[in-house]
Amino acid sequence: MPEPNAELVSVIVRSMARPSLGAALQSLASQDHTATEVLVVAACGATHPPVAERCGPHRMRLVASTSSLSRPAAANAGLAAARGDWITFLDDDDACLPGHVSGLMHARADAPAAGVVYSYARAAFANGRTERFGQPFSMMQLYERSFIHLSTAIVARSLLDEGCRFDETLDIHEDWDFFIQCAQRARFHFAPLETFRWNADAGTSGAGGGANQDDRRFAELRDRVYAKWAIPREALIDRVRAVLQKASALAGERDLGGAEAACREALDASPNDPWALNLLAMIQRSRNRLAEARATMELAAAVRPQDHTMVYNLALLCQALGDNAAAARHCESALQLEPGFTSAQKLRATLAAAGQAVH
16 A cells, blocks of 8 residues: 555545635645645636635646536536545635544555545534544445535545546535435444534534524534435345344244354445444443443444434443443433433433442
8 A cells, every 4th residue: 555645635625715714725724744736726717816826735637617507517517537546525614633634544544445535524603613524434324414525524535436527406414415425345443533613603504503504404404315225225225124124033032043144244245334333332242341332332433423212221231330420421412312211211320329320
């Protein structure tokens, strides 16, 4: 494998020539990945001002346009102009922190077979609130919702050669759809870095938060993505369901080794499938491998963090291991997701009696 710094990374900046463009480019100028090119796509059309030849130590080019471009059209214009072995993106109202590009490229070395490497984003809001966005990869969850910010990912050029492009009929969710395309062809690798700042409510897409949130438009375009990918999604669900039914039957017959093998078969078909992980954790617990079961359940809860039952099952495993403080935290998280969850209420009372209430 080539050294990470030897491979060219193209950073595509979709620009409306907003005042924030200067700060976005400055954040790229500070990137220490040696082989980087910056492409500024004139999404606002012919009114976009020229750009310098350099962005710090990196070459920079303007991808001109005679008319304004939609978000997916601007992304595709950048792809057409990119020369890199790997491609990533930045909008003109966001910023990369130092080491963002090099961190992703070094993470690639941990997964040489991956075609997409991605990380967390730090979502920042105008009221000062911040939150972490992103999670480990799960194909089943990617069909359900978008959890990868476009600017946190590097994408291999080979995926472009195979035809991956942004769907120009999608005004929003074009990045989600793009990643689903990529996932039909390549492995994804998640790196737990947090080197990208997403100003979530600063744009106008309607897919961010705060002032940049249009629930009606979000749902309309989400449902179009669902419809587009319904056939492969349902095929994957059917395939995994059949294997997990076999695993459950084997577990009921006390063939725990066979049940575990079936769970791993499901995970081969659907990487990090949360229901396969959940069942696997229960089987590992039955085999008295509690620490292993906890790690499996932590992953299940990480890839489906909005599911109160997953978080509750993690709390139970923490309790079984004697880590009542962690059990209390996870129990409280489950109740925040589902306040009327009776089982979690009972567990909270039990833990409170043991002196592990969360305040």
